[in-house]
Structure formats: structure tokens, C-alpha cells
Amino acid sequence: xxxxxxxxxxxxxxxxxxxxxxxxxxxxxxxxxxxxxxxxxxxxxxxxxxxxxxxxxxxxxxxxxxxxxxxxxxxxxxxxxxxxxxxxxxxxxxxxxxxxxxxxxxxxxxxxxxxxxxxxxxxxxxxxxxxxxxxxxxxxxxxxxxxxxxxxxxxxxxxxxxxxxxxxxxxxxxxxxxxxxxxxxxxxxxxxxxxxxxxxxxxxxxxxxxxxxxxxxxxxxxxxxxxxxxxxxxxxxxxxxxxxxxxxxxxxxxxxxxxxxxxxxxxxxxxxxxxxxxxxxxxxxxxxxxxxxxxxxxxxxxxxxxxxxxxxxxxxxxxxxxxxxxxxxxxxxxxxxxxxxxxxxxxxxxxxxxxxxxxxxxxxxxxxxxxxxxxxxxxxxxxxxxxxxxxxxxxxxxxxxxxxxxxxxxxxxxxx
Amino acid sequence: xxxxxxxxxxxxxxxxxxxxxxxxxxxxxxxxxxxxxxxxxxxxxxxxxxxxxxxxxxxxxxxxxxxxxxxxxxxxxxxxxxxxxxxxxxx
Numbered sequence: 001x002x003x004x005x006x007x008x009x010x011x012x013x014x015x016x017x018x019x020x021x022x023x024x025x026x027x028x029x030x031x032x033x034x035x036x037x038x039x040x041x042x043x044x045x046x047x048x049x050x051x052x053x054x055x056x057x058x059x060x061x062x063x064x065x066x067x068x069x070x071x072x073x074x075x076x077x078x079x080x081x082x083x084x085x086x087x088x089x090x091x092x093x094x095x096x097x098x099x100x101x102x103x104x105x106x107x108x109x110x111x112x113x114x115x116x117x118x119x120x121x122x123x124x125x126x127x128x129x130x131x132x133x134x135x136x137x138x139x140x141x142x143x144x145x146x147x148x149x150x151x152x153x154x155x156x157x158x159x160x161x162x163x164x165x166x167x168x169x170x171x172x173x174x175x176x177x178x179x180x181x182x183x184x185x186x187x188x189x190x191x192x193x194x195x196x197x198x199x200x201x202x203x204x205x206x207x208x209x210x211x212x213x214x215x216x217x218x219x220x221x222x223x224x225x226x227x228x229x230x231x232x233x234x235x236x237x238x239x240x241x242x243x244x245x246x247x248x249x250x251x252x253x254x255x256x257x258x259x260x261x262x263x264x265x266x267x268x269x270x271x272x273x274x275x276x277x278x279x280x281x282x283x284x285x286x287x288x289x290x291x292x293x294x295x296x297x298x299x300x301x302x303x304x305x306x307x308x309x310x311x312x313x314x315x316x317x318x319x320x321x322x323x324x325x326x327x328x329x330x331x332x333x334x335x336x337x338x339x340x341x342x343x344x345x346x347x348x349x350x351x352x353x354x355x356x357x358x359x360x361x362x363x364x365x366x367x368x369x370x371x372x373x374x375x376x377x378x379x380x381x382x383x384x385x386x387x388x389x390x391x392x393x394x395x396x397x398x399x400x401x402x403x404x405x406x407x408x409x410x411x412x413x414x415x416x
Numbered sequence: 417x418x419x420x421x422x423x424x425x426x427x428x429x430x431x432x433x434x435x436x437x438x439x440x441x442x443x444x445x446x447x448x449x450x451x452x453x454x455x456x457x458x459x460x461x462x463x464x465x466x467x468x469x470x471x472x473x474x475x476x477x478x479x480x481x482x483x484x485x486x487x488x489x490x491x492x493x494x495x496x497x498x499x500x501x502x503x504x505x506x507x
Contacts, residue, residue, distance in 0.1 A: 240462035251458035299435045301487045302464040309431045398458045411457050
């Protein structure tokens with residue numbers, strides 16, 4: 001069923017009796033060409049691009065719970081491509097271009113809003129780093145603008161530009177960055193993949209991965225065994241556990257990142273603003289709530305909840321940036337479990353086990369990568385080799401020394 | 417709030433400590449093969465369950481402590497000196 005304004009009108013006039021479920025609820029078959037483990041944005045996007053770009057439609061997406069309730073439902077919905085390293089910004093730029101055409105492509109309103117992303121800086125060193133990053137982006141044709149203090153003041157009147165401790169010197173602005181509606185991304189990809197023949201199997205937990213002679217042969221699930229010669233992992237937060245089922249160790253630790261929503265108010269924050277002096281970023285949803293977050297709690301955890309010291313820190317940093325926030329009440333707070341890789345960059349790769357692939361290690365930045373990750377993961381699965389965009393994001397870079405150390409923090413996952 | 421019973425200072429909040437990661441890995445000898453160094457730097461079990469880890473009491477006695485903590489419940493089972501060998505309880 002094609003969604004359109006005309007369809008909406010027709011259904012409104014006929015009592016909304018014509019709507020059908022957006023995707024089927026199939027019984028798992030005994031065998032598929034490809035099984036994708038993980039029904040979040042990345043897994044569903046992988047299945048969609050396998051079907052659309054590579055013509056591989058005999059695909060199952062298996063998900064332990066309902067789709068989109070992991071990190072796809074737990075992020076702060078920011079899309080951008082303002083990275084320093086060419087391997088990273090070229091990948092994320094491809095993802096941003098997919099975002100720009102996504103809604104027409106999957107016929108679903110993902111509410112992509114290119115409202116601009118500002119990274120504030122507060123000292124000379126920060127300005128030099130921002131200028132360097134912006135120049136690196138522009139060399140590859142990605143939009144970046146360096147704003148001075150007065151331009152920030154004009155654009156973001158509520159930001160405390162003259163803060164006594166951390167005065168704002170300026171910002172690196174990416175106008176094409178912005179936000180998207182996270183749930184709609186999962187639902188839209190699920191519906192579009194389903195329409196091309198992909199089976200989306202919910203409430204189906206993977207209990208084991210069968211490996212024979214160094215090749216994957218299928219998975220054991222709570223709904224019985226399913227055979228496949230190619231398996232893709234898209235299980236951020238649990239990549240270590242799933243990869244270990246196939247005997248693969250990954251350089252990843254699981255950490256919790258918290259996010260928050262305030263009560264709904266009239267338009268207050270027009271862009272996505274990140275505070276360079278503290279760990280804080282904020283945007284406003286179309287419903288009116290401010291959506292914001294900070295840094296990791298900082299210790300290994302698989303629990304999807306955080307602790308109060310970080311809650312305290314995030315609110316304090318937010319009020320330092322925008323003093324008006326002190327008058328707002330918090331509405332909700334939650335935690336998501338991140339795959340923190342050892343160099344802060346993702347892994348979209350083949351693995352030492354033939355037929356096993358993964359998109360993993362997304363650290364804080366998984367949501368913006370959703371279409372690009374799915375596109376590159378699908379390419380890697382279909383061709384048994386990485387695309388040019390993700391050949392640097394290989395799993396064995398930690399053995400060969402070709403790290404993508406975006407922040408220069410060293411091999412400490414909790415600092416990335 | 418995780419609370420850690422420092423053997424030197426008593427029960428203290430997590431905000432006094434700096435987390436320093438998995439305490440089960442140890443540096444290989446200088447002439448060990450490169451694979452051992454890869455595993456030392458990058459290979460982690462990342463368990464969902466009991467985890468043996470370093471916490472540096474940076475805001476207190478500045479000692480490195482070895483803590484056995486659960487990564488789902490955040491419960492702290494035991495806190496010991498850096499040199500101690502602690503029992504990891506069954507799941």
C-alpha cells in the first residue's frame with residue numbers, strides 16, 4: 001500500500017477501514033539466504049538495502065523483542081557528518097545523503113529535519129580544532145562553516161555566549177545536519193523491507209550461532225533452528241555476546257549512555273547545539289520537548305539505565321549553556337547500551353568466520369549512521385568484501401594497526 | 417550511585433573514583449609475540465555478569481582497587497587491593 005496525501009484523504013472519508021498492518025508477522029522458514037540478527041534501524045536497513053540494491057530478498061531479520069526498542073528507540077535522533085578523519089566523514093556523508101532522500105525512497109515520513117548542527121568552542125585550541133575539522137570536511141565536499149561569537153549569538157539567542165567560566169568563542173556549523181524521527185526510521189525500513197519480501201521475525205531470540213569448519217551454517221533461536229550461509233550482526237550493545245557465540249572476539253566494551261526529554265514547550269532551540277566545554281547536546285522535538293544527553297556513565301554495563309551522578313552533570317552542563325533550562329522540568333530519562341570500540345570508530349566488516357558479518361562498535365553515533373550502515377553492511381554481505389566507504393572500518397584494523405582514532409584518546413573505550 | 421567500600425577510606429560514592437577498565441588482562445613480557453600485545457590492548461571478554469575491574473580512588477587515597485561488580489545489577493561483590501585475588505561468584 002502506497003502512503004500519500006490522497007490515500008490519507010480517501011481513508012479519512014471511508015472511516016479508515018482500509019489501513020493494513022505495515023509489515024507481516026511471518027512464521028520463520030527453515031532456511032534463508034541471509035539472516036540479519038537485530039531488528040533495530042541498522043538491521044532493518046541492512047535487510048532493505050540487501051533487497052533493493054542487491055536483489056537478495058530471501059532474508060530474515062530476527063529480533064528478540066519488538067523491532068526498534070533497542071538503541072533505535074533510545075537515542076537523541078541527531079543526524080550529521082561532521083567528522084575529522086576522511087574515512088569517517090566520507091562514510092557519514094554518504095549516510096547523510098541517504099537521509100536526504102530516505103522518505104521518498106521508503107515512502108515513509110521519517111521527519112528528517114535539516115535544522116543545522118552547531119559544535120560550540122570556548123578557547124583558541126577548540127577553535128583551531130573546529131577549523132581543522134571543518135576544512136577537512138570541505139576538502140571532501142561536505143558543508144561546514146566556522147561561526148564567530150556574534151553569529152552564534154544571533155542564531156541561538158538563548159545560549160549564554162558570555163558565560164563567565166566558558167564564554168562561547170564561536171561554533172562549527174553543519175547546516176545540512178539535523179534530526180529525524182527515530183521510531184519512524186525503524187518502522188519505515190521494516191515496512192519497505194517487508195514489501196520487498198524480507199521476513200521480519202519478532203520475539204525470536206538467538207541462542208546460538210552454528211559454525212562448521214569455519215563457516216556459519218545458521219542460528220539456534222527460541223523459535224527453533226534457522227539455516228543460512230550468511231549472517232549479519234546488527235546488535236549494538238550485545239555485539240560481544242553474539243560474536244562470542246560464533247567464537248569471535250571483538251574489541252568492544254558495553255557502556256550506558258543516558259538521554260533526557262523535558263516537558264513540552266513552544267519553540268526554544270531551533271538547531272542541534274553541542275556544548276564544547278561540557279558533555280551536553282540538545283535539540284527540540286516537534287512535540288516540543290527538549291531532547292538532550294551527555295557522556296557515558298563510564299563503566300562497563302549491559303543495564304539499560306544509568307546513575308544519578310551523570311543526570312546531575314548533564315543538567316548542570318545544560319543550564320550552564322542555556323540558563324533558561326533551569327525553569328524546565330524533566331519528563332523522561334533513559335539509558336541505552338553502546339558498543340564502545342577501542343578507537344571510537346565503527347566496525348562494518350567481514351569476520352574471521354566465513355559468512356559472518358557485522359555492523360558494530362557505533363559508540364555514541366549509531367543513529368545518524370542508520371542508512372549508511374545498512375547500505376555498507378548489505379554491500380559487504382552481498383559481495384563478501386567491504387565497499388570502498390567501509391573498507392577502513394574493518395575488524396582486523398586493531399591487529400594491523402590501522403586505527404581510526406577520531407578523538408585521539410587512546411585505547412580506552414570509556415573515554416571515546 | 418555505585419558505592420565502593422575502599423579498604424583504606426571506607427564506603428565512598430563512585431564520583432570519588434576513576435574507572436580504569438578490565439582488571440583481568442595483564443601486560444605480556446616484552447619479547448612476547450605481537451598477538452599477545454593485541455590481546456592485552458584490545459581483547460576483552462566484556463561479560464554480561466560479574467566483571468573484575470580497576471577503580472582508582474582518585475578523589476581519596478589514590479590507591480588502585482580491584483572491584484568485582486555485576487554489569488546488569490551494578491552490585492559490588494567485593495573490593496580488594498590491587499594485588500588481591502578475588503573470588504568471582506557464579507552467575
